Amino acid sequence: MILEKIVSEGLAHNSYLVGADGAAAVIDPRRDCGVYVEIAERHGLAITHIFETHRNEDYCIGSLELAKQTGAAILHGAAMDFAYGTPVHDGDEFAVGSLQIRVLETPGHTDESISLVLTDTGVSPDPYLVFTGDALFAGDVGRTDFFKDRLEEMAGKLHDALWQKILPLGDGVIVCPAHGAGSVCGGGIGDLPLTTIGYEKGTNLLLHLDRETFIREKSTEHHYIPPYFAMMERYNRSGVPPLAGRQVMRPLAPAEVEGAADKGALIVDIRGPAAFAGGHVPGSLNIWSGGLSSFLGYFASYDRPIVFVDEFNLALQSAEAQALRIGFDRIAGYLGGGMGAWNKSGRPIGRCGTCAVGEVDLHAEGQFILDVRDIRNRTAAGAIPGSYHVYAGEIEGGLAAIPKDRHVLVYCDAGFKGSLAASVLLRNGYGRVTNILGGMAAWKKAGLPVEWTGA
Structure with missing residues (x-):
């Protein structure tokens, strides 16, 4: 059996490729999905199934793009009317080589949330691991606050999904969540490379609460909801635009950057605080490169171009990937030569x-x-x-x-x-x-x- 976790930094998003005997499944693929094809080819596997544990809120799902490249079937929870793919229900089973994947309906984070129980039938009839999506994390459980008029209902659904569906799988079952530490989809996700149901039962404080207390705790939690989530929800329900054919990000001269800003482009300086304070393009927004996934969606608009400013262009590829993963495709380019070129152009310099x-x-x-x-x-x-x-x-x-x-x-x-x-x-x-x-x-x-x- 092959199992690989693909971590998208910044988003703290985990996706997975699992396979055996020439076949593979991908769980919650990111938008730039070439990595899954590369892994599958390296192991001699054909991707036959793509599972979405729920309609994700914080990034663009890459299912359609990956299905186009591989011919794999897209499968997701039946409690939402998606514009693509095939709905699955509690108890449905799928064979991926000698592996068996069984669907559990585990609502609470969203109505259509599912978890996926994996059994290696060539070894044992017992569950080996479970892909929990945003239901159960290391040290935390999924947020249930997206439906403001249904807070107690959704918290109760999550409690029941955890106690009736996931925890009974067995203490030794490995938990593979859709997010790690730093994700906005949980309040206190632990920084662990992996966890098990038994470890979570022993250490996850939310799993020590009775149903009434759990509902009260979850109903009164405070989480931020970035405005870009609304676009992710629409994209991930109706289908994310393809990346194929997108124009490659190009360097811009200072005059072009200035002209783009005059026409409404958002200039995003991805350097650190000290560099930004020492001198920046006037009017630019300073989001350090590691914070783009978390904060770009608060300030950028989908109808407004983005221009990046970096020093020595070391983080531009990461910046572009982070922007594309949350749907910001209108990247006009970057300041060629960085602030050095701007300074030499004789244009005004902003300071903080x-x-x-x-x-x-x-x-x-x-x-x-x-x-x-x-x-x-x-x-x-x-x-x-x-x-x-x-x-x-x-x-x-x-x-x-x-x-x-x-x-x-x-x-x-x-x-x-x-x-x-x-x-x-x-x-x-x-x-x-x-x-x-x-x-x-x-x-x-x-x-x-x-x-x-x-x-």
Whole structure:
């Protein structure tokens, strides 16, 4: 038996290829799906089945593209009317070589969510592993907040799916979830390469709750919903546009970048906070390369081109892949030669203030301290005294509460989201903006006072 997990960094998305005896199945393929064909060819396997554990919200599913390349059948839960593929039901079984894949309907995260129990019939009649989609993760379970008018219902469905379908499979069964640590599809997913049902029963605190308490906990959780999720839901229900034939990203001269910005293109600087602060294209948005999957969808528009700015063009391929995986196909290009070329062109250079934590005077007049961390981090780790909170991804909607006539000091966990928020403020006409480098981590390391807000 061959089993390979393909991790899409940034999204913390896990997809899988499993196969035996010349046949293979792919579970939850990403949009740039060539990797599955390469793995299958390397092992002499033909991809015959493509399973979707649910209509994914945070990335474009690659099923149609992969099916076009391989002729494989696309299979997904019957509780949603997809525009493509074949619905499957609880108990349906599929042979992939000597492997048997059995469908479990496990709603809660979404109505059509399924899990897939794999048995290696050539070895044992007992289940070997289960692909749980967004039902069960390492250290967490799936979020159930997408249906605001059905919070308790969906939490109850997830509880019943876990306790009645997944946990009874056996303690030794390996759990293969659709996401790892850092995904927005869970609140506290553990950073483990793999887990088992028995390990989760022993360590996952949510699995220690009775049904009533579980429903209450899940119904009152706080999760952010990036605006691009709506497009992912539409794409993944009706079919994602093909990548084939897309124009290759090309270098742009400074004049072309300037012209694109004048016509409405979003300039995205993917360098780190210090580089951005030292000099950037005026009006650009600073999302460090590792944060594009998490934050580009808050600020980019599907009808607006994107231009990337990098240093030495080392992260451009990753940036493009991350954008395409969440459906942003209108990538006009990148600043050829990076900021060096921009500087040499004689055009204006934008700058952002920075400071160390020890330079912050809590009693200074005319300043406004802005916390842009996840609210859960503010609650759990404390805050800089007197600071005001707006999450980095939602800062454009919170500008009315941030005074333009004061010196705004921005901080986050370590400085990256702080630079993102600072760039948004600068783009919106704020004159004095400073990113506190090191963020709350440096603040606490320096032994500076901490305020416990509870919210």
